[in-house]
Amino acid sequence: MNPLLKSIFSANFVFATLRVTTPILFAAIGVAITALSGSINIALEGIMLIAAFVGVIVSAFTGSLWLALIFGVLAAVGLAALLGYFHLNLKADIIIAAIALNMFASGITVFLTYIFAHDKGTTSSLKSLVFPSYQIPILKDIPVLGKMFSGLNVLTYFALICVVIFYYLIYKTPLGLRIRAVGQNPDAAESVGVDVKKVKMYSLLLSGFFGAFGGLYLSMGYVSWFSRDMTAGRGFIAIAAASIGGNLPIGTFFGSLLFGVVNTLAIFLATLKVPSELIQMIPYITTVLVLAIYAIQKSAKSRGEE
Amino acid sequence: MDTILSIRNIVKVYPNGVVANKGISFDIEKNTIHALVGENGAGKTTLMKILFGIETPQEGEIIYKGKKVHFKSPLDAIKNGIGMVHQHLMLAPDLTVAENLTLGIEPRKWKIFLDTDKMNEIAKRVSKEFGLEVPFDKRVKDLPIGVRQRVEILKALLRNVELLILDEPTAVLTPQESDMLFKTLKDLKKHGKTIIFISHKLKEVKQIADRVTVIRDGKVIATKDASELTEHQIAELMVGREIKSERIAPSPKVGEPLLEVENLDYINEENIPVLKSVSFKVRSGEILGVAGVEGNGQTELVEILTGLRRLTSGKVIINGKDMAGKTPREIRENGVSHIPEDRMKNGVAEAATIKENLIVDRYYKKPFSKGILLDWKYITNYGKKLIKDFNVLATSPDALVSSLSGGNIQKVVVARELSSNPSVIVADQPIRGIDVGSEELVHRLLKEARDKGSAVFLVSADLDEVLELSTRIIVLYNGEIVARFDDVGGLTGKDLGPYMLGVKREE
Amino acid sequence: MEKYILKYFDAIRTIIAILIGIFISILVIYIISKSPGGSLRYFLLGPVLSKSRLGNVFETATPILFGGLAVSIPFQAAQFNIGQEGEIYLGAALGTAFALVFHMPAFLYAAMVLFFAGLIGAGWGYIPGILKAKWKVDELVSSLMLNYVAYFFGLYVINYHFRDKKAGFLVSYQLPKAAWLKQFIPGTRIHIGVILALVFAILVYYFLYHTKLGYEIRMVGFNRHFARYGGINVFKVIVLSQVIGGFIAGVGGMVEVMGIHHRFNWQMSPGYGWDGIVVAIIGHNHPILIIFAALFLAYLRVGGQVLNLMSDVPSEMVTVIESIIILLITAEAFLSQWKYRITVREAARKEELNESAS
Numbered sequence A: 001m002n003p004l005l006k007s008i009f010s011a012n013f014v015f016a017t018l019r020v021t022t023p024i025l026f027a028a029i030g031v032a033i034t035a036l037s038g039s040i041n042i043a044l045e046g047i048m049l050i051a052a053f054v055g056v057i058v059s060a061f062t063g064s065l066w067l068a069l070i071f072g073v074l075a076a077v078g079l080a081a082l083l084g085y086f087h088l089n090l091k092a093d094i095i096i097a098a099i100a101l102n103m104f105a106s107g108i109t110v111f112l113t114y115i116f117a118h119d120k121g122t123t124s125s126l127k128s129l130v131f132p133s134y135q136i137p138i139l140k141d142i143p144v145l146g147k148m149f150s151g152l153n154v155l156t157y158f159a160l161i162c163v164v165i166f167y168y169l170i171y172k173t174p175l176g177l178r179i180r181a182v183g184q185n186p187d188a189a190e191s192v193g194v195d196v197k198k199v200k201m202y203s204l205l206l207s208g209f210f211g212a213f214g215g216l217y218l219s220m221g222y223v224s225w226f227s228r229d230m231t232a233g234r235g236f237i238a239i240a241a242a243s244i245g246g247n248l249p250i251g252t253f254f255g256s257l258l259f260g261v262v263n264t265l266a267i268f269l270a271t272l273k274v275p276s277e278l279i280q281m282i283p284y285i286t287t288v289l290v291l292a293i294y295a296i297q298k299s300a301k302s303r304g305e306e
Numbered sequence B: 001m002d003t004i005l006s007i008r009n010i011v012k013v014y015p016n017g018v019v020a021n022k023g024i025s026f027d028i029e030k031n032t033i034h035a036l037v038g039e040n041g042a043g044k045t046t047l048m049k050i051l052f053g054i055e056t057p058q059e060g061e062i063i064y065k066g067k068k069v070h071f072k073s074p075l076d077a078i079k080n081g082i083g084m085v086h087q088h089l090m091l092a093p094d095l096t097v098a099e100n101l102t103l104g105i106e107p108r109k110w111k112i113f114l115d116t117d118k119m120n121e122i123a124k125r126v127s128k129e130f131g132l133e134v135p136f137d138k139r140v141k142d143l144p145i146g147v148r149q150r151v152e153i154l155k156a157l158l159r160n161v162e163l164l165i166l167d168e169p170t171a172v173l174t175p176q177e178s179d180m181l182f183k184t185l186k187d188l189k190k191h192g193k194t195i196i197f198i199s200h201k202l203k204e205v206k207q208i209a210d211r212v213t214v215i216r217d218g219k220v221i222a223t224k225d226a227s228e229l230t231e232h233q234i235a236e237l238m239v240g241r242e243i244k245s246e247r248i249a250p251s252p253k254v255g256e257p258l259l260e261v262e263n264l265d266y267i268n269e270e271n272i273p274v275l276k277s278v279s280f281k282v283r284s285g286e287i288l289g290v291a292g293v294e295g296n297g298q299t300e301l302v303e304i305l306t307g308l309r310r311l312t313s314g315k316v317i318i319n320g321k322d323m324a325g326k327t328p329r330e331i332r333e334n335g336v337s338h339i340p341e342d343r344m345k346n347g348v349a350e351a352a353t354i355k356e357n358l359i360v361d362r363y364y365k366k367p368f369s370k371g372i373l374l375d376w377k378y379i380t381n382y383g384k385k386l387i388k389d390f391n392v393l394a395t396s397p398d399a400l401v402s403s404l405s406g407g408n409i410q411k412v413v414v415a416r417e418l419s420s421n422p423s424v425i426v427a428d429q430p431i432r433g434i435d436v437g438s439e440e441l442v443h444r445l446l447k448e449a450r451d452k453g454s455a456v457f458l459v460s461a462d463l464d465e466v467l468e469l470s471t472r473i474i475v476l477y478n479g480e481i482v483a484r485f486d487d488v489g490g491l492t493g494k495d496l497g498p499y500m501l502g503v504k505r506e507e
Numbered sequence C: 001m002e003k004y005i006l007k008y009f010d011a012i013r014t015i016i017a018i019l020i021g022i023f024i025s026i027l028v029i030y031i032i033s034k035s036p037g038g039s040l041r042y043f044l045l046g047p048v049l050s051k052s053r054l055g056n057v058f059e060t061a062t063p064i065l066f067g068g069l070a071v072s073i074p075f076q077a078a079q080f081n082i083g084q085e086g087e088i089y090l091g092a093a094l095g096t097a098f099a100l101v102f103h104m105p106a107f108l109y110a111a112m113v114l115f116f117a118g119l120i121g122a123g124w125g126y127i128p129g130i131l132k133a134k135w136k137v138d139e140l141v142s143s144l145m146l147n148y149v150a151y152f153f154g155l156y157v158i159n160y161h162f163r164d165k166k167a168g169f170l171v172s173y174q175l176p177k178a179a180w181l182k183q184f185i186p187g188t189r190i191h192i193g194v195i196l197a198l199v200f201a202i203l204v205y206y207f208l209y210h211t212k213l214g215y216e217i218r219m220v221g222f223n224r225h226f227a228r229y230g231g232i233n234v235f236k237v238i239v240l241s242q243v244i245g246g247f248i249a250g251v252g253g254m255v256e257v258m259g260i261h262h263r264f265n266w267q268m269s270p271g272y273g274w275d276g277i278v279v280a281i282i283g284h285n286h287p288i289l290i291i292f293a294a295l296f297l298a299y300l301r302v303g304g305q306v307l308n309l310m311s312d313v314p315s316e317m318v319t320v321i322e323s324i325i326i327l328l329i330t331a332e333a334f335l336s337q338w339k340y341r342i343t344v345r346e347a348a349r350k351e352e353l354n355e356s357a358s
Helices: A003-008 A011-036 A044-062 A065-089 A094-117 A143-149 A154-172 A174-184 A186-191 A196-222 A234-244 A249-269 A276-301 B044-051 B074-079 B097-102 B116-130 B145-158 B175-190 B202-208 B231-239 B298-305 B328-333 B343-347 B354-358 B376-389 B406-418 B436-451 B463-469 B493-500 C002-007 C009-032 C036-048 C051-076 C084-101 C106-135 C139-161 C192-210 C212-222 C224-229 C234-261 C272-282 C287-310 C317-330 C336-357
Strands: B003-013 B019-029 B033-037 B059-064 B067-069 B082-085 B163-167 B194-199 B211-216 B219-225 B257-267 B273-283 B287-291 B313-318 B336-339 B424-428 B455-459 B472-477 B480-485
Touching: A011 A044, A011 A143, A011 A154, A011 A174, A011 A196, A011 A234, A011 A249, A044 A065, A044 A094, A044 A196, A044 A234, A065 A094, A065 A196, A094 C272, A094 C317, A154 A174, A154 A196, A154 A249, A174 A186, A174 A196, A174 B097, A186 A196, A196 A234, A234 A249, A234 A276, A234 C139, A249 A276, A276 C106, A276 C139, B003 B044, B003 C336, B019 B044, B019 B059, B019 B194, B019 B211, B033 B044, B033 B175, B033 B202, B044 B163, B044 B194, B074 B082, B082 B145, B097 B116, B097 B145, B116 B145, B116 B175, B145 B163, B145 B175, B175 B194, B175 B202, B194 B202, B202 B231, B211 B231, B219 B231, B257 B298, B257 B455, B273 B298, B273 B455, B273 B480, B287 B436, B287 B463, B287 B493, B298 B424, B298 B455, B328 B336, B336 B406, B343 B406, B343 C224, B354 B376, B354 B406, B354 C212, B376 B406, B406 B436, B424 B436, B436 B455, B436 B463, B455 B463, B463 B493, B472 B493, B480 B493, C002 C009, C002 C336, C009 C036, C009 C317, C036 C051, C036 C287, C051 C084, C051 C192, C051 C212, C051 C234, C051 C272, C051 C287, C084 C106, C084 C139, C084 C234, C084 C272, C106 C139, C106 C234, C192 C212, C192 C234, C192 C287, C212 C224, C212 C234, C224 C234, C234 C272, C272 C287, C272 C317, C287 C317
Parallel strands: B019 B219, B033 B194, B033 B211, B082 B163, B163 B194, B287 B455, B287 B472, B336 B424, B424 B455
Antiparallel strands: B003 B019, B003 B059, B059 B067, B211 B219, B257 B273, B257 B313, B472 B480
């Protein structure tokens, strides 16, 4: 068999796909939960970046993974809160405010990297902890499945759990009901005394929470350092992933998985003699294609108006 | 009787400088139906928003059950027993009835989860108590509008509301649905509730209100027992002068058909047939009025005629040419002008200047532009002229449309649409939400256009308007023309009603 | 007085936002720097203390101005195309390739190369444009994705086909002299492209405010439904606004190569597209105001570089300041209380006038 196909049809491929999907999935859940409340959140890029950076710095200086986790999440939620404050209280356009906050995150992380690590590129001079991987007791001994699904980073498992959390949150809790109500008809929610701003703020904070793990995974799971702009557009890909999935839990999961598969494919293709630049284009081209196909199908179904 | 609510000297200035309430005061007695009437823009809705905690007044106070209150949010108002049913229903379309009803006061399981069983139980209980039936497990978007309104009322009752505000509740209802609503309101009164009923349909006001407050131009004109006033008197108070209920003079000369529609069918995105073999003609020098309850295909028909929507099959012949499926520009070039139903959506670009709004259908023609360049000097003078001719209250053609009042915005639309010497005018709700002065001007202009030989296609939810202006009338019900009246002499709303409601149809 | 505050409220708010941004930078410098006085001087006055640095301001402003103009056109049509970064990059990369492959008579050379780069940018703007117009694909997401495609593809073309292996680092071959934009002020690198950028700004101004297509673009931006109702071909406007924006971006990218580096040397995407968004917002999408916004941003940048070079404060501080300024400018409610109080007073005054008149 062709070596490429061989590697694609291997347990390794599934394993790698889950690894690659992890940060996208976290971010996509963040995007989706804000979308359900009726706002588009393109700040996941900055949210992840800031969590990735704070996690590394805190772990390097305190040696505590838990503190790194807590402060990483706090920083990301803080950035999301800032977005919420500017959008909801100061009535800034949420897209432009998010662009500004992405710039802010990009600038401040490099700025502080220089202050802490005296290097503008990476924090590799600092020793960061990483989140451990986990062998699932019985599963790990099953031949193929074990190789696919066991021994992944704890955050990857947590990402999968987050899909379930997202589902329950949205469909089974009062907050979820309110988020959906606000997204569908904010005036309706307001008319029964639901504080629309507050609900939107909560959904943004939640997006910060989920996004934080995506960032932490990048700097403290995937690798063990922070490097400038290391999110590399994943926060934007997440928007596509969530929108393909209709911003609903299961859909968002499969949307993210799709991009995980394509990204992994790109990595596997890199072992062949193909210029890496061309391979790195694949996930982005795929995003555009998938969005286009998705939209074409949707417009084929509807007709008449415009 | 006890006074439940006292409104004292309310003054409200919006950030854009519009003064909506100029010192409003009146009392509402407990356990009555109190009608609040006034024209669009008189300040009723603003006042109710203040009462409901959505807006904050600059001056004045509200005394509710003997206490001075200051609601900061709708929640505040609801907690104090004041509920509101808005003009546009406040329901989330994808949530079920039970979810909508309990939104904001959701029963919980283990503190953090929704208790679905209890949600249904609560909904059932309140619906039984007040005798208002609704399907709990259906999504709101699958329900007819009258039922949705019932859900809305239940929502308030569920929250132990004592004072219920209804903002023009019958605007979206069929007459039967309205009757059901009135029965409900009377029942609620028996249950000890107080109701504020906002309307400008005077028949309804006379039918159910105990007391009436008339507001005009941000001020209270009168508060009286409904029995003391006749409809005619209320109307006079509302508009501040005698109103005429006569017909305009018939056309001097009716000529060839300029707009002919043949067997027009339209099936919408959800695969529902919205228009079914609609055929009619409008001739030069006449106004064809379309009567019908809103939502029976009028909007779609108008959009198809003007190129904003694509028909499924049929012919639209304008000035002898089939324009079906043509673009708005091609249709306009063929002599059609369009006064749109929703002027803020289609009729203007609010953030642009008046002159920019006046040229949207002609900027590319001489003398508005030469080659690729616009001639601003000419356009400015042209704008000045139209502002003067059409009596638009504006400082200059460079003023933003957003700085104008509703009536003046409509004048800008009408100025543009009638100054292009159209042979066919499609006028959809041309006087909706504008003041009486503007209303008269618009009607006069339509009549003048007709007399000059235009064919006017008039769609209006206001029967009086249709009766007043039309040379001939067709009635649209459920996407079909169910009646045609070539002779409108002596015709009244009563004659049209049964057709509009689908009770009767011509063979 | 108050009437004027209302009239120029947006301008005043913008200036206050900028002042706050500068104030914060001063604060940061005081906190971070060991010799704050000196650092502050480098930051605020660095750009004007030498001829070459002042030149730097104009050189830096040039691609930013192109970026801002490129952003302003789709933004005025309410198209959130933020693909200028990719258009600039790909325009420059393929423009360089074009210039290296096709040699032309000197009088045509620069113009042809710039035109070609513009076409590349335009093509890159066409994709999200047509996807949006035809199938309602969100242009924000698609243009974002295309930025990455442009980056990797441009990098591939340069690194695999036009790489100057004699140079110590990853750059393209040098362009023939005839394709350079002349640097004409000795002691600086100010080149013809700087003038070209200003000419473009004026052209874009005339285009948006005095041509039929410009009018169409603005009306679609104000209210798409209104434009369609009035007979404007919204489809055409959505596509063309992004194509024209793309053209300007492509030219801007190539101008930078031809005026400053004379070869393609961007291993990282230079960020002029994002800067363009920044200046478009500061300048409220108005081409003439964008000139000043670009100069302002360039001044901050050069100040930041001087600061970085001469002191212990990293230049990324400027990015942070930029983001704060943008946040404040787009925050509609920022200072709105103040505006509201003035409006109420004005309304009361008018009301009084009316009362006394009648």
